[in-house]
Amino acid sequence: MLAAQRRALLLARLHSDQRLVAKTIAAELGIAEDTIRRDLRDLAAAGLCQRVYGGALPASPAVADYPTRSHLETDSKQRVAIGAAALVQPGTTAILDGGTTALAVAQALPAELRATVVTHSPMVASALAGHSYVEVYLLGGRLFKHSVVTCGAGAVEAAQAVNADVFLLGVTGVHPDAGLTTGDADEAAMKRALARRAADTYVLASAEKIGAASRFAVLPLTAVAGVITDAPEQDETVSRLHNAGIPVIQA
Known part of the structure; x- marks a missing residue:
């Protein structure tokens, strides 16, 4: 089998099985495991998979920069946003x-909502400027330009003063094996710091993030109160989340 054919097969298996074990696929094809590992390295370098110990997981398309992501799966994100906005109740x-x-x-929060919103995103804070009854607190720190959020030691320290009812967490990957992941280590640390300041954490997971993984772990799935997604109930990852006892809120 030619290298291009092997890699096409690996990508097809990733799509159907949501994971690849190098040893298993090598035995199936009757070739050396090192050959499969080289293929996976090449695919990972092209952004087509996320390598993990012993194999690979599907790569998340949500690791692109902010301007690119702003045009990615907008309808899906809107559905998730509407479902998540309902969790921000008056007075919270x-x-x-x-x-x-x-x-x-x-943008989906009602204009008449009376609540307090804490964020490390200047974009989110600006979007709430027109909400007359929402108190907005913007956490300062180093601006991570890729995602247009503050992070680093200053932002983590600022988060320590917060006590919240709910944290709506964004990630780039939701996978039953890898958990919740994102593409930057400092951003992952900031998300963990914010999760520690809220009574409940819910994951914002538009369909393209379900079954995908990125380089850095944020939290295990068992640490969140639920995953809000518009991925269909019959999706393999959604089924595995249900089977693992992870609450899935369909948007």
């Missing part, structure tokens, strides 16, 4: 993550 304090789905949540 909510932490709203950065990213394009979080921005859609801010």
Whole structure:
């Protein structure tokens, strides 16, 4: 089998099985495991998979920069945003993550809502400027330009003063094996810091993030109160989440 044919097969298996074990696929094809590992390295370098110990997982398309992501799966994000906005009840304090789905949540909040929103996203804070009855607190720190959010030691320290009812968490990957992931280590640390300041954390997971993985772990799935997604109930990852006892809220 030619290298191009092997790689096409690997991508097809990733799409259907949501994971690849190098040892298993090598035995199936009757070739050396090192050959499969080289293929996976090449695919990962092209952004087509996320390598993990022993194999690979589907790569998330949501690791692109902010301008690119703002045009990615907008209808899907809007559905998730509407479902998530319902969790911000009058009188509550909510932490709203950065990213394009979080921005859609801010835009979906009712104009008459009376609540407090804490965010490390200047974009989210700006979107709430017209909400007359929403108190907005913007956490300062180093601006991570890729996602247009603040992070680093200053932002983490600022988060320590917050006590919230709910945190609406954005990630780039939701996978039963890899958990919740994102593409930058500092951003992952900031998300963990924010999750520690809220009574409940819900994941904003538009369909393209379901079954995908990125380089850095944010939280295990068992650490969240639920995953809000518009991925269909019959999706393999959604089924595995249900079977693992992870609440899935269909948007």
